[in-house]
Amino acid sequence: MSIEVDLSIDIAGIKMQNPVITASGTFGFGLDYLHYYDVNKLGAVVVKSITKNKREGNPPPRIIETPAGLLNSIGLANPGIDFFIKEVIPQMDSIRIPVIVSIAGDEIEEYVELASRLDKQDRVAALELNISCPNVKKGGLEFSTSAEQVEKLTVSVRKATSLPIIVKLSPNVTDIVEIAQAAAAGGAHALSLINTVLGMVIDVKMRKPVLGNKKGGLAGPAIRPIAVRMVWDVSQAVDIPVIGMGGICTAEDALQFIMAGASAVAVGTWNFVNPTAPLDIIDGLKEFCIKEGVKDIKELIGCSWK
Amino acid sequence: MLKKERRKMRVRAQIVEHLKIGRAYYLLGLHAPEIARTAEAGQFINIRCAETLDPLLRRPFSFYSIDRDAGIIKILYEVKGRGTEILSKYKVGDFLDIMGPLGRGIDELDNGGIQVILLGGGVGGAPMAALAEKLHECGMRAIRVLLGASTMDRLIPFDVFKSLGIEVSAATEDGSLGYKGFVTDLLKKQLEKFERKDCLVYACGPKEMLKAAAEICRNKGVKCIVLMDALMACGVGACQGCALKVRDEDGVETYVRVCTEGPNFDAREVVWE
Numbered sequence: 001m002s003i004e005v006d007l008s009i010d011i012a013g014i015k016m017q018n019p020v021i022t023a024s025g026t027f028g029f030g031l032d033y034l035h036y037y038d039v040n041k042l043g044a045v046v047v048k049s050i051t052k053n054k055r056e057g058n059p060p061p062r063i064i065e066t067p068a069g070l071l072n073s074i075g076l077a078n079p080g081i082d083f084f085i086k087e088v089i090p091q092m093d094s095i096r097i098p099v100i101v102s103i104a105g106d107e108i109e110e111y112v113e114l115a116s117r118l119d120k121q122d123r124v125a126a127l128e129l130n131i132s133c134p135n136v137k138k139g140g141l142e143f144s145t146s147a148e149q150v151e152k153l154t155v156s157v158r159k160a161t162s163l164p165i166i167v168k169l170s171p172n173v174t175d176i177v178e179i180a181q182a183a184a185a186g187g188a189h190a191l192s193l194i195n196t197v198l199g200m201v202i203d204v205k206m207r208k209p210v211l212g213n214k215k216g217g218l219a220g221p222a223i224r225p226i227a228v229r230m231v232w233d234v235s236q237a238v239d240i241p242v243i244g245m246g247g248i249c250t251a252e253d254a255l256q257f258i259m260a261g262a263s264a265v266a267v268g269t270w271n272f273v274n275p276t277a278p279l280d281i282i283d284g285l286k287e288f289c290i291k292e293g294v295k296d297i298k299e300l301i302g303c304s305w306k
Numbered sequence: 307m308l309k310k311e312r313r314k315m316r317v318r319a320q321i322v323e324h325l326k327i328g329r330a331y332y333l334l335g336l337h338a339p340e341i342a343r344t345a346e347a348g349q350f351i352n353i354r355c356a357e358t359l360d361p362l363l364r365r366p367f368s369f370y371s372i373d374r375d376a377g378i379i380k381i382l383y384e385v386k387g388r389g390t391e392i393l394s395k396y397k398v399g400d401f402l403d404i405m406g407p408l409g410r411g412i413d414e415l416d417n418g419g420i421q422v423i424l425l426g427g428g429v430g431g432a433p434m435a436a437l438a439e440k441l442h443e444c445g446m447r448a449i450r451v452l453l454g455a456s457t458m459d460r461l462i463p464f465d466v467f468k469s470l471g472i473e474v475s476a477a478t479e480d481g482s483l484g485y486k487g488f489v490t491d492l493l494k495k496q497l498e499k500f501e502r503k504d505c506l507v508y509a510c511g512p513k514e515m516l517k518a519a520a521e522i523c524r525n526k527g528v529k530c531i532v533l534m535d536a537l538m539a540c541g542v543g544a545c546q547g548c549a550l551k552v553r554d555e556d557g558v559e560t561y562v563r564v565c566t567e568g569p570n571f572d573a574r575e576v577v578w579e
Contacts, residue, residue, distance in 0.1 A: 028544035035314040035542075036405075048546075056561050063539050063547035068359040070539055077546045077561060221359045249359070272540040273354065273364060275316060275405070 005289040006296040007282070009043070009264055011241045012164035012189030014098050014126050016043035016264065018285070019297065020254065020278050023245050023268030024049055024102035024128060024168070025074065029088050030095050036275045041282065043264060044098040046192075047088075049130045051103070052110045054080035059212035064201050069222030069247075070269050071199050073213035076104055076130075081114055089123050098125035100166065108153050112160045119161035127163050129153065129188075132170030132195040144170035144195075147182035154186025166243065169193040171223075171230060180234040192243035192266065193234060194227045220269040221247040228260050235261025235302060249277060251284020261302040314542065315340045316405045321398050322378060329459040331384050331429060332394050333370070338404060339377025345369055346411025347436035348533060348570050351379065352541035354403040355389040364405065365389040366538050368433040368510075368569065371466065372440075379406075382432040382462060408541050409569050412437060412508070412531065420504050421448045425493055425519055427511020428455050431462040433533055437508055442470045450475070450496060454489025454515070458482040490518040497526045507531070509573070520573035530573035536564040551577040 007018040021044040027033060030045040039045065057077025064071050079088075084101075092099060101124050103114040111129060118124050131153065132144035143149050150167065157165055167183040169176055171194040180191055196217025201210045209215070227246025235242040244262030248254050249270040257265045267278045274280075289297055315338075323335030341351065352364040367381040385394050396402065422441060424434040431453045441449055449470075454477040455461045461483060464474045476484030477492050485492055489511075497505065509519045510533035523530035536548035543566035550568065552575040553559050559577060562568065 026540075026544060032540075032542045032544040036316055048544075056559075057546060057549060059551075060549045060561075061537055062549055063537050063545070065361060065363050065537075068362055070362060072539070072545070072547060074546045074549075077549070220362055269362075269539075272545060273362060275542075 005286050005294065006298070007285060007289075009298065011243070011263055012126065012166070014044060014100070014164055016098060018043045018282050019258070019264035020282050020285070021100070021243070021264055021266045022046055022271060022278060023266035024130065026268040026271045029084075029092070030099065031088075031091060033271070033275050034094065037279060040096050042097055042278055044100055044125065045095065046100040046102055046128055046266065048078055049076050049102040049104040050078055050081050050084050050114065051076055051105060052081055052113060054078070054083065061210060061212055064210045064216070066199070066201060066218065066220075067222060069218050069220035070272075071201055071211065071216040071218050072196070073211045073216035075213060081117055085117065085121065089121060092123055099123055100126045100128050102128040102130050102168070104130040108156050111153060111157050115157045115160040115163070119163055124163060126166060126189075127157070127161065128166040128168050128192060129157060130168050130195075132168055132172070144179065145173050147178050150179055151182040151186040154183050154188050158187040164189040166190040166192050168195055169230075169234070170195045171226060172198045176230050177233050177237045180238050184238045184240050188240060190241045190243060190263075191234060191238065192245065194223070194230050194246045197223050197226060219247070221249060223247050224253060224256075228256050231257055231262050232260040232304070236305060248281070249274070251281045251288060254281050254285060255288060255300065258297070258300050259302070259304040261305065263298075263301055314406065314408065316403070317341065318401045319404050321396055321400050321402065323380070324396060324398055327382065327463055328461075331382055331460075331462065333380060333382050334393070335378055335380045336402065336404065337377055338379050338406075341404070341406050342372055342374050342377045342379050345372045345379060345407040346413075347372070347440040348412035348433060349407040349409045350541070350569065351381070351404045351406030352408060352538070353393065355393040361387075361389045361392070363389075363539055364541060365393070366408070366541055366565070368533065369407075369436040370432045371436055382429060382435070384429040405541060409565055410567070412440070412570050420506050421450070421500050422446060423493065423496060423505065423507045424449065424451045425489060425507060425509040425511070426451070426453045426462065427489055427515040428460055429462065430511030430515070430533070430535075433510050434508065435462070435466040438467055438470055438472055442472070452477070452489050452492045452496065454478070454492070454511070456480065488515070488518070490515060490522060493519055494522050497522065497528060500528075505529075508570075509533070516573070517578045520576065520578065523573060531570050532573045532576060533570050534564050534568050534576070538565055541565045551579065553577050
């Protein structure tokens with residue numbers, strides 16, 4: 001068993017020891033799970049979206065379980081950029097892997113301000129632009145559904161920072177490839193997809209939607225085939241790397257995304273059920289490569305296109 | 307915020323006891339010494355009830371009893387949906403994937419010489435058993451337990467309280483046992499007997515009951531700690547799913563996480579909607 005498998009990946013200068021990361025919004029600031037395992041074994045962590053000002057988030061109920069899924073309308077609840085820089089970043093000393101910070105806003109100016117402030121933070125390895133949170137009234141969907149807006153936003157943020165920029169795409173669009181190409185044209189270094197799929201659950205006894213915000217974003221294994229298909233389409237249409245996510249629970253799930261064209265994968269909702277799943281996935285990827293005689297996992301990226 | 311010691315655990319715990327209690331509840335005992343060691347009354351565990359993807363999420367249950375020496379924790383639960391339905395089928399000797407202890411334990415016990423009232427509605431009485439054990443362990447003897455339910459089948463067992471020598475009063479809506487009416491009526495009567503500064507109420511149960519208890523206590527100037535229930539996804543503070551609206555001293559309203567800042571809150575802080 002002395003076969004060496006190379007799991008490392010470099011995405012836009014973000015050097016990861018393996019391609020398994022955590023999805024934004026499912027891992028807090030990376031601190032909540034330090035009690036459960038050595039987070040430093042992951043490829044990278046993506047922390048929950050930060051906005052300029054503190055956001056309280058949406059009224060409860062914010063979550064409801066669905067068949068093999070989780071519908072949520074958290075509404076970007078976060079303490080704001082000042083608190084994040086002053087209080088959270090200093091606590092990240094024990095995290096030695098790349099920290100990717102997700103940022104969100106209502107206007108381009110807000111993203112620009114967040115990017116320029118985080119640009120000065122050594123602890124931050126890259127920015128993920130959350131343009132597709134379905135749970136905020138303003139901005140969110142407007143950005144994510146307009147190719148022109150996505151390009152404009154990406155160009156503006158690029159000017160504000162030298163950090164690598166990952167644009168997170170929404171599945172709630174007519175043609176995700178068009179949006180992906182716009183982000184790439186705007187200078188995005190990588191793309192991550194997919195964000196949650198808009199959905200709703202109705203309480204028939206109360207005769208009204210369950211969630212306080214009525215609509216929510218569906219995540220979890222239920223959306224996995226949608227995500228795999230979108231990664232397959234997008235990764236063939238752009239020249240920048242793609243980080244795939246959507247219902248990943250096992251190494252086999254992760255391999256589906258990699259073979260569909262993802263250079264890295266993110267575990268989201270499944271963290272809630274099995275917090276150590278990312279570690280199991282890393283082991284599983286290695287095992288698969290050994291069994292299949294694959295020396296470098298990069299050989300598998302997009303191998304199903306043929 | 308960040309604690310270096312890993313006090314939260316995820317373990318495979320063996321079932322040592324699983325009994326149906328009355329018509330509605332189940333008592334589940336788990337051998338989990340790592341969790342029992344640091345568990346406190348008022349905290350909870352998150353159980354993975356199904357190995358499949360549906361139902362997807364874990365289910366939170368507060369401690370009914372904590373035996374550090376034996377390394378055994380117990381929960382008392384009601385079959386309410388598919389998760390608890392599946393859970394009820396497990397047998398003694400089976401293993402369950404559990405996370406805990408989660409949330410804040412109840413630590414406001416230091417006021418000596420006070421009268422404590424433990425108020426439980428339905429299966430919400432479960433954490434009161436663990437709390438009664440803890441209070442008793444701390445040497446507190448002035449404890450009264452008030453339990454309510456729709457009918458006597460839905461009252462939690464009295465034995466834990468009785469074995470500690472604690473008096474239990476019951477209320478049922480149909481009058482099948484004890485006082486006929488709401489348990490909050492018993493609370494109101496009880497509070498009339500005490501000086502407000504000498505009394506502390508802990509309550510857990512349906513939201514309407516908690517809201518009523520909070521109002522009764524506020525009117526009497528009595529401090530009331532409520533244990534809140536919420537739909538949870540992660541149970542560890544990451545997802546922000548279990549939001550509860552609270553109001554601080556300055557009247558500013560914010561959301562907090564039931565799983566992390568709670569599950570116990572001063573009833574005066576909770577915004578009852």
